[in-house]
Structure formats: C-alpha cells, structure tokens
Amino acid sequence: MSDNLPPPPPEQPQPSPWAPPAAPPGKPQRTGMIVSLAVGGGLVVAGALVALVYSLMDSVADSIALPPARSDAPYSDPYEDEPYDEEPYDEEPVEEPAPEPTATEPDVKKDVTITACERDPQIGWQSADVKVVNGSSSPADYYISVEFLDKNGVKVSDGVTGVVGLAPGKTSEEKVQGLGEVPRGTTCRINDLWRTPSED
Secondary structure, three states: OOOHHOOOOOOOOOOOOOOHHHHHHOOOOOOOHHHHHHHHHHHHHHHHHHHHHHHHHHHHHHEEEEEEEOOOOOOOOOOOOOOOOHHHHOOOOOOOOOOOOOOOOOOHHHHHEEEEEEEEOOEEEEEEEEEOOOOOOOEEEEEEEEEEEEEOOOOOEEEEEEEEEOOOOOOOEEEEEEEEOOOOEEEEEEEEEEEOOOOO
C-alpha cells in the first residue's frame, strides 16, 4: 500500500522576518507611476523654459540694429569752397557813458581815534573810548571793532560799537566794552572799521 501514496507536497518557502509586509490585496503600488509622472513633467517644464529663453534671446538679437552700411559715394567737404561768413549786425555798438567824476572821500581811518583805554579795577574788564568825526561829504554810518591785547600782543578780548547817521563834520564819542576779565597792562587797538553812506 505504501507504493500507492502520493508524493508529499513541496515545501513552501517561509517569508523572512526582515522582509517588509506584503501589500494588502486590492491596493496596487503606484510609486513607480508617480515617479515616472514627476520626471516626465519636470522634463516638459525644462524644455518649455529653454524654448522661452531661446525665443527671447532671438528677439533681442533682432532688435539690436546693425550700423547702416557705408555709402559708396565719394567723400566731399560741403563747405570747402564756400566759407561761412557771419553777416554784420545792423545795430551800431552802444557806447557806455563814462562815469561821472566824484570827489575823493578821506580815509575812514582818519575819522576814528581811541581817546582812552581802561581796565575796570572792580571786575577786570577792558574798555576803550573812541571819538568819531565824520570827514566825508554826506551823513555816514560807522562800524567800529576794537580788540584788547595783553603784554605779548595776544588778543584777550574784543568789542564793537556803531554810529548811525552822523552828519558831515559832526563828532560822536562812543565806548567799546570788552567781555571778560583781562590781565593788567592790556592795550586797545582798532581792529576793523567801516563807513557807509546813511540811508535817508
């Protein structure tokens, strides 16, 4: 009887414990299709960009105009035989009138003199008394600047004063006050002086 038994079935391979689990039935794997579509789409987009750049470069190259071709005509100087002459104006030149002679005014430095130079013993500030005599022929305004110098000739202070509308030949006495204490022995000197005609 043992001869009539069917042979045993072949052994089925056992799944490896390290193999990933099998896909459930009814859900086919789509990974390959997604990768194929992504690669194909990327190639299409890249091709479109290349075509766009090429067409833009082609249109730019067409828009750059080449310089015009040289003329075959011989070179000639159009004004070679015809010199250009300006036509004289019909108007005669206008002569400017000569300035009227004016009387020379005396130097303003002769108008102003320092009559006193004092240091206040209480506060140590320096001042100068000035006398202004208008030596010009019209009413004048004066600007007078005095500087105060120490024994070495270094300026230690200064001050200004002014006279407005002083008539010709008239005299004005003014005080120029310095600011700040100065050393003993300080001297006074006119630094700047202007005389301008008074405005009526």
